[in-house]
Amino acid sequence: MQKRDLIFRVLYFLLIFSIIVILNSCDDANKVSVDERINMFFSDLNAGKTSTLRGDHISPKSSDYSTINSAFWTASVWVNIPFSVNTSSIPDNSTVTVSITHDTASGLLWTFYMDEDDDDFWLIRGIDNELGGELISQ
Structure with a gap:
């Protein structure tokens, strides 16, 4: 027994x-870190997944959230694919600046404004770059 x-x-x-x-x-x-979110965003953009970019990567708190649709991604800088992130080990901060390369420019500094929706689940609230200024309004 x-x-x-x-x-x-x-x-x-x-x-x-x-x-x-x-x-x-x-x-x-x-959990999605800032580094993962930015890299996943550019991976999906490069793959042409424009119908899901907003829902998958952009924070509903973004001022542009309601106006971002598939057509939004066919304008301006977004058509310069492929994009690649040159910065490694991006920290989990609400504002990060990373170096980006695309088909017409190399080493541009882009600033990402991030929202932490849940514990360690980051979404993009806004994006600026050194050439075009505000790309997605915060």
Whole structure:
């Protein structure tokens, strides 16, 4: 009988441990750092996913949120694909400046204004660059 109790206790412990691990891994799945968000934004822009850029990457708090649609991405600087991020290890701050290269310019400084929607879930609220000024209003 004692052996059976020991097996039951070990199985109970493993079940509780598994539940804790699963719940903790779910939290990490909902986290997007500033670095990840900016790189995912440019990856989707380069891939032509203009119909989902606003919903996936732009904060609803952005002044331009309601006017951003698929046509928005076909104007001005956004057509200069492919874009690449030259800055590595972008910190989780509400304002970050990164170096961007696209088909007509290299090493341009772009400033991203970020919103942290949930704990460690960052979205883009606004974007400025050194040439064109405000690209997405905060």
